[in-house]
Amino acid sequence: MPITEITTDPQGPTMAISAEYPVPVPQLWDAYLDPRRIERFWGPEGWPATFTRHDGFPGGRSAYEMRGPDGERSAGYWEFTDVEAPHSFTVVDGFAREDGTPNTEMPSMRMEFRFAPTQAGPRLDMVTTFGSPEQLQELIGMGMEDGTRSAMSQIDGVLADVSSFEDRAPAQTQILSDTQVRISRVVRGPLEQVWRAHQDPELIRRWMLGPDGWTMPVCEVSSEVGGTYRYEWEPETGGAASQSGERFGFTGELLEVHAPHRSVTTEQMIGMEGPGTVNELTLPPLEGGTLVSTVITYPSVELRDMIIGTGMVDGMEHSYQRLESEVLSA
Missing domain, CATH: 3.30.530.20 (START domain)
Structure with a gap:
């Protein structure tokens, strides 16, 4: 499993995740910015994601839906606020209704992804900032930490599958x-x-x-x-x-x-x-x-x-x- 550390700070209120991968930084960056790749690991195991939109530029949006093994559905959206390829990007992440519009009855959060080279390979630091300590506890209680561990355990398989995404593959x-x-x-x-x-x-x-x-x-x-x-x-x-x-x-x-x-x-x-x-x-x-x-x-x-x-x-x-x-x- 690539995750090296998960820490929560109720005073922040934040949840920080660090992970390391044995591939170049651009390859890891592409895994998050390519809709064909991110949907293969963004959802936890058993909850595959489908991205119907994934912009990857400031002011852009993403729209995705995860489906559970019994037909359950959970939709979400991203709003890109900052993008500095291939070093970092920041999004507002929230829940969405069936029509794709933001579900304002559920909490949203700010997520910052930072990619940096190390001697062992690229390091990903993902910091999620919540609206309040209560929101942090609510989402952890909903299984956010366990779901993130499960989702990120699938990244290695996406990084290893180069042929599916290479530049010489046909349409x-x-x-x-x-x-x-x-x-x-x-x-x-x-x-x-x-x-x-x-x-x-x-x-x-x-x-x-x-x-x-x-x-x-x-x-x-x-x-x-x-x-x-x-x-x-x-x-x-x-x-x-x-x-x-x-x-x-x-x-x-x-x-x-x-x-x-x-x-x-x-x-x-x-x-x-x-x-x-x-x-x-x-x-x-x-x-x-x-x-x-x-x-x-x-x-x-x-x-x-x-x-x-x-x-x-x-x-x-x-x-x-x-x-x-x-x-x-x-």
Whole structure:
């Protein structure tokens, strides 16, 4: 078990946890800032977590849910107040209702994570500050200390599993709920360049093409909340795609933007009636590059399965390969 010490100070009122790991600091940092990794250990054993949002920048938020062996659910949220990669980050941690909004009837706390190198490997110091001594005792009585020990005992397995998260792994699909899917891919490039490649129409036309044989004659973007975008693709003349493909496209509205970390848009296929999707793009910088994480919320499980079954993720993988080879390496 990596934990070396847990101390509580009722006068603080704080609970401090120290742990050491035999890996470089950036690898430990990534375990906490990559949603695919943190959800494998944030919940205690038997209570796996699912992160539907995990921003990792000042002013950003996280939303997660833990499910127990008998179907119990416990939801929570983070509000990031400070982030100094890869040295420290601070969040407000609280309980959430089923709809994801903060549960103000339950206590919240301030959690500071500090990562520092030592001769034995990186050291993690996590200090939780409570609103009062009574809150400290209440949460310890609810099993917070034992739950933290159980959760952190799983970190070693995540740190050892390098292949699942390496920068050469293809785009991955993860079902988060009946209506939510996360598609993720580590792209070998710095955050600022990856963000620009998602915002600059000239760059988008060069890589966001899916399989070979397609062009993007229409690429209209918006950088202001409330603005609309429009993408259209058509087969190259004489190419293989021209034998079976037809022009198609998507349009939508920009709902939220926090450059260069996050954007949220609606998406509707042009010419198709009915509700569309909400797409949340988040770009956490990791040791091997930038994680392109897209959480898609569908109006129904049937539409979710239909769209995933079209080969969409394979097309996205072709685009990410082109992004690396033709845009980020230029």
